[in-house]
Amino acid sequence: xxxxxxxxxxxxxxxxxxxxxxxxxxxxxxxxxxxxxxxxxxxxxxxxxxxxxxxxxxxxxxxxxxxxxxxxxxxxxxxxxxxxxxxxxxxxxxxxxxxxxxxxxxxxxxxxxxxxxxxxxxxxxxxxxxxxxxxxxxxxxxxxxxxxxxxxxxxxx
Numbered sequence: 001x002x003x004x005x006x007x008x009x010x011x012x013x014x015x016x017x018x019x020x021x022x023x024x025x026x027x028x029x030x031x032x033x034x035x036x037x038x039x040x041x042x043x044x045x046x047x048x049x050x051x052x053x054x055x056x057x058x059x060x061x062x063x064x065x066x067x068x069x070x071x072x073x074x075x076x077x078x079x080x081x082x083x084x085x086x087x088x089x090x091x092x093x094x095x096x097x098x099x100x101x102x103x104x105x106x107x108x109x110x111x112x113x114x115x116x117x118x119x120x121x122x123x124x125x126x127x128x129x130x131x132x133x134x135x136x137x138x139x140x141x142x143x144x145x146x147x148x149x150x151x152x153x154x155x156x157x
Contacts, residue, residue: 001031001032001092001093001096001097001098001099001100002031002032002033002034002098002099002100003027003031003032003033003034003089003099003100003101003102003142004033004034004035004036004099004100004101004102005033005034005035005036005101005102005135005138005139006035006036006038006060006063006064006101006102006103006104007036007037007038007103007104007131007134007135008037008038008040008056008059008060008104008105008106008131009037009038009039009040009106009131010037010039010040011132011135012132013132016132016135016136019136020035020135020136020139023136023139023140023142023143024139026143026146027139027142027143029146030146030149031093031146033142035135035139036063038056038059038063039059041055041056041059041106049108050108052106052107052108053105053106053109053110053111054111054113056105056106056111057110057111057112057113057114058113060103060105060110060111060114061113061114061117064101064117065098065099067097067098067099068098068099068100068101069092069096069098069099069100069101069119070101070103070117070118070119071100071101071102071103071118071119071120071121071122072102072103072105072110072114072118072120072121072122073102073104073105073121073122073123073124073134073138074105074109074110074121074122074123075123075125075127075128076121076123077120077121077122077123078120078121078122078123079123079126080122082141082144082145082148082155083148083155083157085122085141085144085145086144086145086146086148086149088122089142089145089146089149090149102122102138103118104131104134104135104138106131107131124137124138124141125137
């Protein structure tokens with residue numbers, strides 16, 4: 001099974017990119033993990049919020065495979081502690097045969113069509129983060145989950 005983080009737009013900050021890449025490498029020690037970027041909508045600033053969400057949603061849906069287990073990273077999603085998140089990942093690893101895809105939407109969130117396609121929603125925090133920060137927080141939490149599941153000393157209770 002492979003875990004994929006699918007995001008709209010690239011990470012512009014080279015320092016963040018470097019840290020995210022470090023976590024990506026660490027996670028790959030435990031399981032296949034990749035990050036996929038969907039290019040920003042061209043002339044998105046000229047579109048309404050609704051139209052931008054719609055176009056981003058079409059790109060997300062086009063990228064997904066029918067067998068994908070899709071989890072939206074959404075501030076209105078379910079909240080987990082790090083240990084609870086690790087246990088959820090463990091359950092998914094045992095029950096999902098192909099790809100577990102976590103999706104970071106654009107600045108205005110997800111289209112209704114993407115929300116309908118999703119199997120669930122997870123919140124990393126009640127606070128709002130930049131999309132670049134969401135990638136970092138998710139990668140760190142996924143790495144933390146792997147160390148929890150392998151009883152390694154990264155996470156402290």
